[in-house]
Amino acid sequence: MDDIAKLAGVGRGTLYRRYPDRASIAVALLDEHERDLQERLLRGEPPLGPGAPPAERLAAFYAAMVRLLEDHSHLVLGSEVGRSRFETGAYGFWRAHVRALLTAAGSPGRTRWSTSCSPRWHRRCTATSARCSASPLSRSPKR
Template identity: 55%
Template sequence: MPENSNGPRSDSATPRDPASAPGPTPLELLRTPPPKERADAARNRAAVLEAAARLFAEHGVEGVSMDQIASAAGVGKGTLFRRFGDKSGLATALLDAKERTLQEAILHGPPPLGPGAPDAERLVAFVAAYTDYLLDHLELVRMSETASRGARYRIGAYRFWHQHTALLLSRSPDPAVTAHTLLAALSAEHVTAVLAQVGEERLRDGLVRLARAPA
């Protein structure tokens, strides 16, 4: 990893020179890819996701059935289940675009979330940005992370968050373990459990303090 006066730096922390590094970085390879599909499948997907987002906003994730979503989207129930499996699959699909937006900001956006700031500052910026994303979509993230045992750690986006966090923690004795430990505090199940007790402001402040601690 390259180094500067702030210590070892992650690949994602330093802008790439396209002439000297034409290939994607390891972190870019973990970025959630947009779906590739036929035009008719893309239309059906868009209709389902629009209907699901609207119904979830109106009634809550738990208050909406797959039958209601299929009806609102104008697609067959079988099509919906084949494409998304269940509501956790729908939740993951709804979050994909929002995750890609955050990933793009991390990879190519302005500092401190994007490249160009010291790793410690980037880590705090990431935790703050992820906390905002999580609180805005808490029900959906919780459903996607708890669909089955260990589901959170099999989601492609988690591998991206973990790799990014570990790179920013490269000066710690064990960056991979420290990154998992920090991300544990950002799990939707944990945040849901404590949010009612501490409120959003205290939760944000506590998570930012936690992000500063490893530095």
């Protein structure tokens, strides 16, 4: 906390008034990186951005999310306190994005996933890209 306060040019007390705990600081620092990924999902090139089939976009999203988690693991781990991480706007965005892609892909489990995409399932899927790419949802749907 002292190092962060010094870098920000404020006192430690000022820092604690704005961010009551370390998790709050980690969430704030992670926010910029999450916003960048959100922007690429909304306006980027396919397959991450619009224009690719839903299954390809989902696979690209999970690969990008794994990169984000690996690149900023210290912030992600620092923000994983209680449920606060899952109450951020970014997490809601990820959940809505995955839900929309699963619905658009017409996945067999569409009803279940569109109504409940639990944080525990999300952590399992983003923990390793190999597990996600092996998922039936990462394959293009047959039409």
